[in-house]
Amino acid sequence: MNHPTTSSNNKINPKEVVIVFKTNLPEEYTIEPINITLSTMCKKEDLNKLLKKMLAKESKIYEDKNFEFFINNQILDTSLITFIENNMSIISPEKALEIFYFFELNEPQLINTVKEDEWIRKIVCLSSEDSFQNDSLTKYCVGLFNSEVSFYDTSFKKVMTINKQNTDITENLMEMLNDLLFIKTNNRTIVGIASRSEEENIGFYELNLKAGTSKKVSYVGKNNNEYVNCLSSNPVDLYNFCVGDSTGSVRIYKLPTSNEDEPKSKQNKRQRTEFSRLTHATEIVKAHNSEIKLIKWINNMQIITSGDDFSIKVWNTSTNANFCNFTSSYRVTTAFTSYNNTEGILAGYDDGKIRTWDIRAPNQTNNLIFHGHNNKVSEVQFNPLMQQMFISSGFDKMIKVWDLRSNKPLYEIKCDEGEKNFGLTFNSGKYFLVGGDNSAVRIYETGI
Secondary structure (H helix, E strand, O other): OOOOOEOOOOOEOOOEEEEEEEOOOOHHHOOOOOOEEEEOOOOHHHHHHHHHHHHHHOOOOOOOOOEEEEEOOEEOOOOHHHHHHHOHHHOOOOOOEEEEEEEOOOOOEEEEEEEOOOOEEEEEEOOOHHHHHOOOOOOEEEEEOOOOEEEEOOOOOEEEEEOOOOOOOOOOOOOOEEEEEEEEOOOOEEEEEEEOOOOEEEEEEEEEOOOOEEEEEEEEEOOOOOOEEEEEEOOOOOOEEEEEEOOOEEEEEEOOOOHHHOOHHHHOOOOOOOOOEEOOOOEEEEOOOOOEEEEEEEEOOEEEEEEOOOEEEEEEOOOOEEEEEEEOOOOEEEEEEOOOOOOEEEEEEOOOEEEEEEOOOOOOOOOOEEEOOOOOEEEEEEOOOOOOEEEEEEOOOEEEEEEOOOOOOOEEEEOOOOOOEEEEEEEOOOEEEEEEOOOEEEEEEOOO
């Protein structure tokens, strides 16, 4: 059995290499991990043929599925010899080359388009994170730039709208939408709408989607001339939420719960409490020297913020201490953390690039950089079902599908209408929704 050999100029001879297939797929898609000798001229299609033949020999299920192959967490998109020559430092002639295989991701398909009357600012999935594990489309809401928020069922039918005509808010409330917050408990569904209002910063509404009604239950008023840019809830205690404002401050509030959220043994001890104005933040931290544009409460003890001062900061909520900073020469336009790994930050920048940061290594210099868009990045989102997969949208009419293990996008989608995409979200792991200045929400199947 021959192993790759090196010549005097440190090049691999294009002859044979010993490989072993490995995977984390379900048992019906696994094969015995035996060493196999292959020509180094083999490419992805050759490996697919071999793997399917081996699966069939072991009476395994593979149907019409194709596979992607990874070596040392890099997608194999060349011949084996080219990969080996480009990665000499990680190749050992003493051991078999481990090739991991996973299902190939099909090209995303547009399945529906829903028109709106205004530019799309935000799209939010109306489901708990637990429901991301199924393949079904879930209910969602769409926030427009004029702060009107529409709610849709799984058949893309609009079931209700919150605007100044059907709520008790003042004429000046709905000016420009900044962010949306969705809170789902066992008994209640609440949406928070942050807007640049003359009257208040955030309005909270309890929803009855079956009846198509909403009731305003609480709000955060304005303090001086500051306004709220972004908000996020504690993933452990959803009624605790944080906001980032135009003064560079982080404020933490507590929404009072109703007795419907309490055990029945406590419900008869007091009457239902109506929500009212939230006047006092439980914590206030001066986080940035400029206004905060992004905030995410990633676990019970950590909050991520980003402002116009070219930095991302991580805060400890028990001490209000900033323990991790990431800076660059460009402004962060959007930031998101991995669904399964809260230690990793994925951030989009106004130079069109997407960068990764690791909270465990605040002084890192070898972060991954994806050359994503020809204009500023508007959103990045991880797929909740596939930890390595994420999507990005930009002001260049493009949507791109990525794998963290490759610096090239898996797929690129050019939007026919409009120039800028603002809202982007996964809906379960099988669908994603995007919208922008073409005043339409486009729903895609991811191809999983």
